[in-house]
Amino acid sequence: MTPSDDETISRGRGRLILAATVLGSSLAFIDGSVVNVALPAIRQALAARPEQIQWIVNAYLLLLGALVLIGGSAGDRYGRRKVFAIGVALFALASLACAVAPGIGFLIAARALQGLAAALVVPASLAILGAAFEAERRGPMIGAWAGFGAVTAAIGPVLGGWLVDAVSWRAIFLINLPIAAATVWLTLKAVPESRDPEVKHLDWRGAILAAAGLGALTWGLTAAGERGWASLAVWTALVAGVAILIGFVISQAREAHPMMPLSLYRSPTFSGANLLTLTLYFGLTGALFFLPYELIARHGYKAAQAGATLLPLSLVMGTLSGVAGRLANRIGARAMLTIGPITAGIGFGLLGGPWIAGGFWTGVLPGLMILALGMTISVAPLTNTVMAAVPSSHAGVASGINNAVARIAGLLAVAVLGLVYFTPGRGGYPWVMAISAAAAIAAGLIGAATIRTDTPRSGERGRPPAARPGSGG
Structure with a gap:
């Protein structure tokens, strides 16, 4: 208000x-x-x-x-x-x-x-x-x-x-x-100070179920690397996590004021955009977690040098995001959300090659620039598509759900890809980037299949969009 x-x-x-x-x-x-x-x-x-x-x-x-x-x-x-x-x-x-x-x-x-x-x-x-x-x-x-x-x-x-x-x-x-x-x-x-007088109830049950379910699932995936897949504790945590998350969905269907209204998923575009977010940010967070780690642990980079390698990603996205938003209005979100994730997937693939051992300028920067271009093409139309896929009165909660999906994608990426990276004999870093690339390309295919071709509607929103992880806001 x-x-x-x-x-x-x-x-x-x-x-x-x-x-x-x-x-x-x-x-x-x-x-x-x-x-x-x-x-x-x-x-x-x-x-x-x-x-x-x-x-x-x-x-x-x-x-x-x-x-x-x-x-x-x-x-x-x-x-x-x-x-x-x-x-x-x-x-x-x-x-x-x-x-x-x-x-x-x-x-x-x-x-x-x-x-x-x-x-x-x-x-x-x-x-x-x-x-x-x-x-x-x-x-x-x-x-x-x-x-x-x-x-x-x-x-x-x-x-x-x-x-x-x-x-x-x-x-x-x-x-x-x-x-x-x-x-x-x-x-x-x-x-x-400001408040919304229409909000009189907080969905604490939903919040507790979401945190518990995601926590159990993440613990099970992470512990599998040390305990092995034969561990009873690992499978107990995984089954419990899935069961609790099912309980979370049921609670959202019954809750008068749910934190995640299931009615929003009646929109194929909203559902598709969130599935796209899950797969694209799975790849992005996994890559940005393991790339600096790999450069420091295996290629002799100092921590400051490894941090500096990510500068091009942030600078390109910060500089060109406005251009990408205007381009999406001209050619439509579907094309952008097909081309962008697939381009990012190519960048992930290049970052997984053996040539990263050859130094930053020839080994890391080319893949990073292609990744930056792909994410820049994707982020602005993705946010607008999520907001446009629901009634204006739900724009704020829709953007918040998309924000949460991106965070959860990162959570799952670190847990799942950690099994690949840290387990001896599994191929380590190249496979991490290959999986990230596959996830991003899958996101592009999801965009082609689910996103409507019309451009997002303009107009007054109920609440401003939530911060976009990985985009610097």
Whole structure:
């Protein structure tokens, strides 16, 4: 809801509101990528096993993916400013816990707390902009938010890699503290409070079932690498995870105010777009998790160098995403969502070749540039397609579901591809990239089969889109 006194928000105050939301969301975006370049150092320092290394990322993605929808509803119900500030403060405390972690178990628990906090911060950051400004001012503000998000996504791995090399892996968590302090100060100083009076109920049962089901499934997939597929514990966790997720779907059908309304899936385009998201972001997250790890562990890169290899991806996407959005309006989303994922799949395939041992410029950059082009073609029309596939009154929750699907895809990618990468005799890294390539190409085929050829409708939305993982916002 837009405050009735919107006209009293001066340009100066508007810039402070924008700064608060950018800084707050950057905490989640940076920590979602910068940790990857620190994993080899963390593994050595804490004597961690491969599956524990995977859980450093999975614990964060699990809580964020499972709770981001209810986190958005909490902001609508209790106040977006309040929930945003609480989320940022909790993220800071969790970051401090990560920095001082005495062992791997403590670190994983602290990362889970970071994911819970991010589930409050990410949806609230855009909801604050949507509520604080009328339509004419909202668009430029969200555009600036996305642009700054792309910048933070680009510099995060580079800064994190430098800190790992020059200071310690613990420093990548300590840098969150001054950012969080500045965010809370700006939020209390400038951000107006807003609520949605129509939201009177939170689907806690759905949130608990989603987190439990995904957690059991992820644990089973991750533990299979160490315990083997003959393990009773592994199969018990997998069966329990599937059963709980089925229970989650049943609860959503019976819940009066579900966090994931099943009625939205009556739209073939909405269902297809989310299946496309699941497969495309499975490939993307898996590749971006294992590429830096491979370069550091097997090819002698420093952490800062490995982080810098991801710069072209963020820069190309940040620079050309607007062009891709306009092109989608001209030629239609279906063509873009067919060509884009398949192009990204070619990039994954090139990144899996033996030539990456030949150095960055000839071994890594060509594949990375093709991947960047494919993702740039895909991201903008994918977001618009999800929003356009449902009634305007459900645009916010539809975008939130798509955001959660992308996070869950990453969670499953790290668990499943970890079995391939860390299991001796399985081919390791080349097979990881081959699977990522196959997933992206499958996403393109899904786009061709399910996405309508008409362009997304324009017009006023109920709520602004949720942040797009992997796109820098």
